[in-house]
Amino acid sequence: MHYVAPTTVGEACSLLADNPGSRVFAGATDLVPQMRTGRLEPSVMVDLKRIDRLMSVSHADGRWTIGAATPASDLTHNAAFTAMHPGISEGAGLIGSDQIQNRSSLGGNLCNGSPAADSVPGMIAAGARAVIAGAGGERTIPVADVVTGPGQTSLAADEFIVEFEIDDPPANTGDAYLRMIPRTEMDIAVVGAAVRLTMDGDTVSAAGVVLGAVAPTAVRVPEAEAALVGSSLDADTLAAVAAAASAACNPIDDKRGTIEYRTQVAGVLAKRAAAIAAERAQNGA
Amino acid sequence: MTQHRAFTGGEAVVQASGATVGQVIDDLEATYPGLGRALRAGSSAGIDGEIHADPEYVRVGVDTEIYFLAPVVGG
């Protein structure tokens, strides 16, 4: 295995194109353990962290641009970003320990392809876009279209994500991400739920509900969104949100949770996240 | 252990003599063939309220009560 650290996007693209079996990485918090156990044997490890564009966070023209290799702690410590997108920030802030936070990135969290990735549901609920570079130039697609299955993405072998674009939310919008893990830290989500709500007074005018770890990819729950829009988050609505979230689950039984458990708790977290998102929307996050 | 009673005709408490635990076991073996081997498979004993590891030569008196125990070790 060879290590290279390009300093430009173009250089990285060339390296990927010229080296079959190469892998880009940022934090490598998943890749290195896979290499140690022999599950992954890349020919070249392309370190993206020396490319400035992938390591920067900026806000201009009504949107945030977040370098795909930026450590999660740079986002969670960014007060302006966190105030505007608390659900995405708290999702990023749940990826592992402080040690991991200083390495893990939104790009890696997404492209690792885990359905349990904590930062992904919030980004999808916010309509975030991924800017993808490859030998053929750059293209921009919705974050929701990146992951196609466990460990699988729609990116070509010579492509990688450069940055994410997240538009500023409309007025009176709030979001929240909750996850269930057996411990209080250091676990992979058994269930994750992101909810983003825009409020018109006491009434929900727009809603996004996205679940993690309950299907092969993060899933949007249109039935829960429909139940929320037009409601004032009364108990019946929250029950309907929970029921819709549970109904949207297509999980697996594994060492981290059962089908039955994930299905039930997805509803609980969706309902709780909705309540927090609404409060944030109304209190002018 | 009730397993030991298979050797003693069902008795839980038996009398034996000897100046040491080992001699007591030998005496029991003579009376109840097989019991000595079974007792030595466990290697500790409670004697006068204290647990002794491998008590073969621990001296005992006329009224000493000996409790044969499994070899407790611990972590």
Place this chain on the structure above:
Amino acid sequence: MSRTHINCIVNGEPTDFLAADATSLLDALRDELGLIGTKEGCGTGDCGSCSVLVDGKLNCSCLILAPEAEGREITTVEGIADGDQLHPLQQTFLEGAALQCGICTPGFLVAAKALLDANPDPTETEIRYGLAGNLCRCTGYDKIVRAVQEAAVQLNSTSKQGV
């Protein structure tokens, strides 16, 4: 197997070493530089025993490839004390019996230093979450949390005296 020549700063000293690209920074520190204070408990970033500071930020050295260290400043447990003068955390860990076997101690000291550097007056909850990436199996964390609290008090009183 070809090895890469890496230049970096370790515990304040310009340092260079050779390592195969797949080598972890942890193995490079221990095997190439003899800095055995940094420990491997899991090799997968789940226990924090290999915690080091990279450019002042807390990291698991087992997850870092050695060549990534090029040009970086690395601080290990060996670099926390000022000569023979222990860091207040080291002193409060000793006085408060915050170590039993001691294998996790280097990682905890590095993580606690990072925590207090960023947040000089943490609550108990902040300490617990800040150290959640470091596993200790001996202490139940009680005396570690108390030692960090005590070190924070000492550091704050020292810095106030300095003002």
Place this chain on the structure above:
Amino acid sequence: MTATENPTNYKWVGTRPIRHDGFDKVVGKARFGADLNLPGQLHGAFVRSPHAHARIVSIDTSAAEAMPGVKAVVTGDDFPALDPTHPNYDTAVNCMARGEAFYHGHAVAAVAATTKAEAKAAAAAVEVEYEVLPAVLSIADSMADGAPLANPNNHTKFAPPGDPSNLATITNLDRGDVDQAMADADVVVEMGFDCAHVHQGYIEPHACVVDYGDGKANVWCSSQGHFRVRSMTADVLGVDNSKVKVVPAEIGGGFGGKTTIYLEPIAAKLSEKSGKPVKITMTREEVLRGSGPAPSAELRIKIGATKDGELTAIDGWMAYGVGAFSDMAGLIGAMSVASYKFPNLRMETYTALTNTPKSAAYRAPSAPHAAWAIESVVDEVATELGMDPIDLRLKNAAVEGDLTAMGMPHPRVGLVECLEALKASDHYQSEPAEGSSRGMAVGFWFNIGEESSATVNLNEDGTANVITGSPDIGGSRASMALMAAETLGIDVYSITPIVADTESVGFTDVTEGSRATFATGKAVVEACEDLIEQLKARAATIMGVDVGEVAWVDGAAVSPGHGGGEGGDPLTLAQITAQAKRTGGPLTATASLNAAGAGPSFAVHCADLKVDEETGEIEIVRYTAVQDAGTAIHPSYVEGQMQGGSVQGIGWALNEEYIYNADGAMENASFLDYRIPVASDLPLIETIIVEVPNPAHPYGVRGVGETGIVPPMATIGNAVKAATGVRMTSLPMSPPKVLKRLNER
């Protein structure tokens, strides 16, 4: 906090000096098992069975041997065939399979190469042909009629010679007339329980370096007892103890799991074959798959009581699943039933083999499983009777002379004192915080004595070296120094406590059974007492008086006839050692013993917790551990043992478990998914040290290492019952299991 103040006014015992080995451990200088590197050293790697049970048809090492950097390959054929009745036969086979692999992860071959990467690659190139055999993976499968044999070498202990069996022990303990007592009882509660395998979870993986030369294996490793490493390694290699030297490294946690060996004979054989030192360190995955977890268990407990709260009878059925090799876990579990008087008792127990890793000791081995079940049922009895759970236990608590399950009377024990201390505590006297509920439970452990040696050398300036063979796992150097300081009457910091290798101190058993401070401490005190007699004789020479006229007071010899002071001028220890050359030479003493009279230790724990009834999560908000230490030599490290044991038990209660797939492979072999508690899972762990001195130790020590892990599971289960009305009967009480039970409510 000390509930029962020790009436003796010690100067050093009971104080909290900084541990002597502390500096090296906070600056990163302390050398643990993986921290030694020798010139020219190779790295070892294992080939492990991918099957839970398989016959090894053939092993082809030729491809591996031809790989770059590879210097040696070993298989089971490289080791002598031990007689199956040899006490270390199972250990030998567990270190390296001989013709049959007994669990997924069982070592079948090993290689040594110049680098770790080369060793790993070569291990992957060893070609092993297996014939997969039927595996038994659960206690029920193991005990089923017609079950395949997990290990054809196992025969039932204590039974007449017979065919191989999956049962290592079948034992019954009884007293009184249980059936009649149950029939006469006003309240009878019967429940079934189960526990998954759990791991000790020490943070330091097993590691060693072995340098073989001149027919001798020089071993550097971390362990709970290097003399046992020596004898086991020698037996596996088929050599005398004199051909193995073991130098103890610092040990990064053991909890029972480092009382046996996995690596040392393999590294020795690789070193012998290659002519170079060989280092082997396990990965975390190997630790979980290839070292020794605690047994699983299935238990059924029935308890009868009178309406005024006398526990009249217990009827138990216990089966422990110990992995693929013989063990006595079932019998020890039954013997650990010792907290209550129970005039009528019947324990039917089994130790069952399964094709899973060979169990190793884990802190009070077998007792936590039994206590989890029994203390849960006792809690149900208290509820049925409407009694306070402490009062019910106080009414039935075992005291001196009451019988353990084995039938032996207890010596002086402190259960009543512990229960009273909890009852009087701020925790128990306060209402649980809003939204939380409370549970409490009791734990017992025997503690053991066994063999220890100590040598104490007085230096010419009056300082002292205290040399023992007990590794310092959690502050024992400080405890040895404190007892020596107290006995000799000198400053604790003038003492250098040393853990010496197998050729530099007398034989010392492994540190297990909470024995180090008790037994090795007793040897230290005896050596110091010997020195005091020598010091008095030297003082008599210097003073020109008869030795019978010399007394030892506060670290000095005094004789009423010597000097002008009232009662005589003292001659300090340092003044005497300064004249050692003139009075007969250096002052040294050695004591060796097989310590009888280990003092059993009881613990009582109390937890307040909240249950999220929509997710099944349990949050512990307050926790108190009370334990009888006999005497706390260094109270900080006694508290540390209590807190550490509590939290290991909390992990066992909440999330820790081996999860096996249908093929017997562990699915969660990492610290990510084998979930030991993290700091944010826990509150502070309050401690109350009770001191009911053990009359068999000069300072009253009982040993405190193990009992703390016994009560937490039932403590938490009882609190969950109080919070939700649901009685959890399966460990761990993980969120999915709790939610399932809440749904069924």
